[in-house]
Amino acid sequence: MSSDSVILLETVNFAAEKHRNQRRKDAEQTPYITHPIGVARILSHEGGITDIEVLQAALLHDTVEDTDTSIGELQAVFGQTVARLVQEVTDDKALSKEETKRQQVEHAPHSSHQAKLVKLADKLYNLRDINRCTPTGWSAERVQEYFVWSAQVVRGLRGTNPALERHLEELFKQRGVEL
Ligand SMILES: Nc1nc2c(ncn2[C@@H]2O[C@H](COP(=O)(O)OP(=O)(O)O)[C@@H](OP(=O)(O)OP(=O)(O)O)[C@H]2O)c(=O)[nH]1
Numbered sequence: 001m002s003s004d005s006v007i008l009l010e011t012v013n014f015a016a017e018k019h020r021n022q023r024r025k026d027a028e029q030t031p032y033i034t035h036p037i038g039v040a041r042i043l044s045h046e047g048g049i050t051d052i053e054v055l056q057a058a059l060l061h062d063t064v065e066d067t068d069t070s071i072g073e074l075q076a077v078f079g080q081t082v083a084r085l086v087q088e089v090t091d092d093k094a095l096s097k098e099e100t101k102r103q104q105v106e107h108a109p110h111s112s113h114q115a116k117l118v119k120l121a122d123k124l125y126n127l128r129d130i131n132r133c134t135p136t137g138w139s140a141e142r143v144q145e146y147f148v149w150s151a152q153v154v155r156g157l158r159g160t161n162p163a164l165e166r167h168l169e170e171l172f173k174q175r176g177v178e179l
């Protein structure tokens, strides 16, 4: 087996253990790990990304935000680049929900190319997931607001990966949201 495969198995196993008690907000309560795996898969299969550190960051991208994982832990296990990428896509928990959303819009254009890739795939997965099944308790208005806000973030990520951006543009168009 190639060393890249070994590294990816180690990374997906780490993420699975960290997210083991978490579920998605859909009616079936899908195990949360389907999301980070799906984000990494979008990058490889649709974005044509082979950069191992980007794929690792995708697998780990919600561990610091949503589990007891620290950036220091990621740095010790996976190295500085992967840890820095996860840091770049992690919301500041000290901020209010509203401020967090504003910060994502503000930070998107200033993030690294690698972090932009992860963010594009994260948004693409979540918007497709909403179309597949509305998260529990979300009104039609909240869904529409999520699309409008996501478009503001994606605007700052453009010029990064044409394939992913094409898919996102189509999803926004279906909701009447201008990118
Ligand atoms: N569409 C969808 N999203 C779900 C589901 N379960 C959990 N989520 C997560 O919910 C987040 C979007 O909902 P929000 O209302 O914005 O976030 P919040 O719950 O943390 O406040 C995403 O976080 P994120 O990945 O950190 O991305 P981002 O929204 O912060 O960019 C997404 O991964 C689900 O069943 N469907």
Ligand SMILES: [Mn+2]
Pocket (backbone or CB within 6 Å): 035, 061, 062, 122
């Ligand atoms: Mn995510």
